[in-house]
Amino acid sequence: MKLVIDDACYAYDTIFSDFGEIRALPGRSINNASVQDADVLIVRSRTRVNQSLLQGSKVKFVGSTVAGLDHVDQKYLHDNDITFFSAQGCNSMAVAEFVISAIVNLADELEFDYQEKTLGIIGVGNVGSRLAAKANLMGIKTLLNDPPRQAQEDLPDFVDLDVALSADIVTFHTPLTFDGKHPSYQLLNEGNFHHINDQSIVFNAARGGVIVEDIWQKTQTKVNIIDCWENEPNINQTLQTNAYWATPHIAGHSVDAKFMGSFMVYEALCAFTNTKQDDSIVNLINPGILSVKQDNLKDTLNQIYDFKQDTAAITNVDNFEDYRRNYPIRYEWHHFDSTTVLPIV
Template identity: 40%
Template sequence: MKIVADENIPLVPQFFASVGEIQTYPGREITPEHVQDADILLVRSITPVNRQLLEGSRVKFVGTATIGLDHVDTDYLESAGIMYSNAPGCNASAVVEYVVGTLSVLADDLGFDLEEKSVGIVGRGQIGSRLEKALANLGMTVKSNDPPREQAGEENLFPLEEVLQCDVISIHVPLVEDGPFQTRHLLSRDIIENLRGDQILINSSRGDVLDEAALKDRLKAENPPSVVLDVFNGEPVIDVELAGLCHFVTPHIAGYTLDGKVAGTEMIYKSLCRFIGLPERHKLGQFLPEPPLKKLAFSAGADPFWALHTAIRTCYDVRHDDSNLRRTLRLPAEQRGKAFDELRKKYRVRRGFEQVKIMLKGGKAELQSKLSAVGFNIQSK
């Protein structure tokens, strides 16, 4: 059995070597010739999986180690009798940590307390629902919008117009091209033009969810909002001028904790085992290394505000990724796309908040609650 895989999916040999022969390629460069005699295809979000790629091949299973399926033509796969699987929720905690970490730094940069701010979450899926809970437990006012879920009967959702009036807007929707709930340019020019100067916009979903040309115009206009972009139209080649106007820009790494990426690999491995009737011989815990940071300790006299933000930024500080991406934007145009992909390929080992045990002396129930809300393991003395 032959397996073709994106070379940047972690631990593919460890999980899949017992299933078949593995050949890896850069995800953007996988061609019909590569998959012609393959039985299994393993991808990430950067490989379009469609008729053009797979017609005439013997592929019978496609696994994408990502939450979304917008890069996969599921209608074609179903018509061709090809099984497919994704990894819903695999990196949801990582994206929540990205947003929380970014807000922590912005609180200093822009001079506000988290509890003062309201947050509008666009999309209450795996990520949005976890983010809603975390931010509410941090004391922030949270309103979420998700028409498909509202139609399915979920409660406590708000109209998009109301959500867009919040101090912070965080986008967590898939890219949907057709049907009643399309999300391409969900944040249209009209919406973007009406963003206030005191608002913060964070997009870590898909670049095409907002109108980048309109956003660039708004950021050039008087009293612009503060914008954080982790995703862009046309990746890996991004709009340098737009990036320069944003408060922070990062190279599509919001979900890039090692824990989240390996969870995606494990999930598609399990799906493949079920599909071909093999026992599951491997588990995530077999392969994850010991985290470089295991414990943080705060004394009884530690200021709760300082302790919360210190813990968050010790695990994730958006300024590191922002600086790395901005350095690539100074390269010649023909080198920037490769540099963007290299930042993702060689991304540092970032571990989830849940890998860190925090030692608290003297109770501090409020601090304990907030640290737990964003995923830390707490031990009080």
Template identity: 40%
Template sequence: MNIFYDENMPFAADFFADLGVLTAFSGRDLSAADISDADVLLVRSITKVNEALLQNNKTLSFVGTATIGVDHIDQDYLADRAVNFCSAPGCNAVSVAEYVLSALVVLAERYLITLSGLTVGIVGAGNTGSRLSEKLSALNIKHVLCDPILAENSVDKRNFVTLEQALSCDVVSLHVPLTRTGPNATYHLLDAGRLAQFKANQILINACRGEVIDNAALLKIKQQGHTLKLVLDVWENEPNILSALIAYCDITTAHIAGYSLEGKARGTEILYQALCRQLDILPNKQLTDFLPISAIGTIEIKQEFDEILLNQLVKMVYDVRRDDAIFRQQINIQGFDHIRKTYPTRREFSSITVNLNNASSLDVPHQLGFNK
């Protein structure tokens, strides 16, 4: 069995070595000729899997994307060809939530903002929005959830607000899939009209899909002097982004919010398990077999947990300013894809054990995801 996989899938060679002959490829450069004899194709979000890519292939039986988004996959075409498909919902949800938290910590320090005094509107309450909600709850930060689809689901008992209510919060964090049709389509969800309604000094964070915001309209209101604070991890037309927008952002990164080692590797593990099910074999490998020991093992907290300690703890694990600096320095020299391909290893909170020697800390670090 010929298994082709994106070279940026951590531990793919380890997981799939026993299942077939492995070939790694560059996700942006993959062509129809490259995979003409593939039985299994494993991709990430930068590879569009459609009829054009698969036109020369007659042997494909399984396609997997190690991502939560599926807008790069022509699922109808795969179904017509009876090719099984699997995505990795929730694999990097924790990573994205921690990216948002790091951004909030950095902006709070930069602008002397008290986090506990903010209201956060989470637009999209699936896996990622839910993980962010849990971390904000741990910090007692007020937030609301907006998700019209889940709001109509009688099984989900959470309270939901309208989009207009969510967009009126101090912080708006976007976590929706990219959809282009239907009553809840998210393409240009924030268009010129909605962007114009933002108040001065609100914070807008986009760590889902670039096309959810009309980037040209966003640039226009910023050029007109709007003081909306921007955190952009995703951009329209990646990798050929609207570079003029960078100067107007507080934090800019190259679609790496979900790029923690754990987040990417969970996607690999999910696809491995799915392929094993298709082959009717028992999985005998798991992610913990391959994750390295964290450079920082254990931290002891001997004081009451407060926002200063939160700032120190979060940035000790992940300081988003590093990725912002890399982006600004390299985007016009190395390019968007190079930044992603050479992304330094980043760990999640769970890679570090936190010991509490003060009962008044109320276990906040562990609620945030740090290991006990």
């Protein structure tokens, strides 16, 4: 069996080597010629998986080690009997930790009590649900908005989009969708941007395209935290310059998340090929007990990982892609023995 794998997939050589011959390439370099004789394709978000890529190839299994779906033409895969698996939820804890870290830093630097703020969470799937649980543990009032879930589950505590946008802190965690009853493309747009004002704190840790950036760059807010951008890596430099944290789409880039993305695809490929799993792979991430001896939550979180270095790393925007591909080691909170109680849930 021949596998073409994005070389940014975590531990791909260890995890997938038993399946056959691996050809590892940067995601943006994977093209039709490189997959012609491949049986399996494993990608991250930088490879557009569609007819143009796969036509004429032998590929019968596509695995995506990231949570997003907008880079994959699922209809083409279905119509051509190509099995597809996406690692939904693999980075949900990492993104939730990213948002909480930013809120805690902002509360300290801008001198507000986060327990007196409302947090509008738009998109309450894997990430939004984890974030809501952490926020509730910290005493932050949440306003949850997710029309697709609301339609299916009749959740009485959910609010409409306008209410969520009127929160003190607004954070987006939707997939990027263009059709259906509730498309998320340009969800925050000229028709509802008036809910965002000069006291709003706005996060985009979802997907570029969820917020109309041309309007956002002209809208005065209290703070913007932007991890996801339109036209990456050619990002909006006005928004970048004015943001509190402007990071290169790395909110979900913990070691744990990257491992889990690869591991979830590994499990799916084992099922597809009727291969017995190697039990040792699940324990591949084992940094031991890491210690943090700070007496407050902000310093504790920043010792675990100071996200401001991610902003500094792309002061020169030409570093965007290289920094993502060579991202520093960052472990999630549950690995740490902390003097200060962490909001782990």
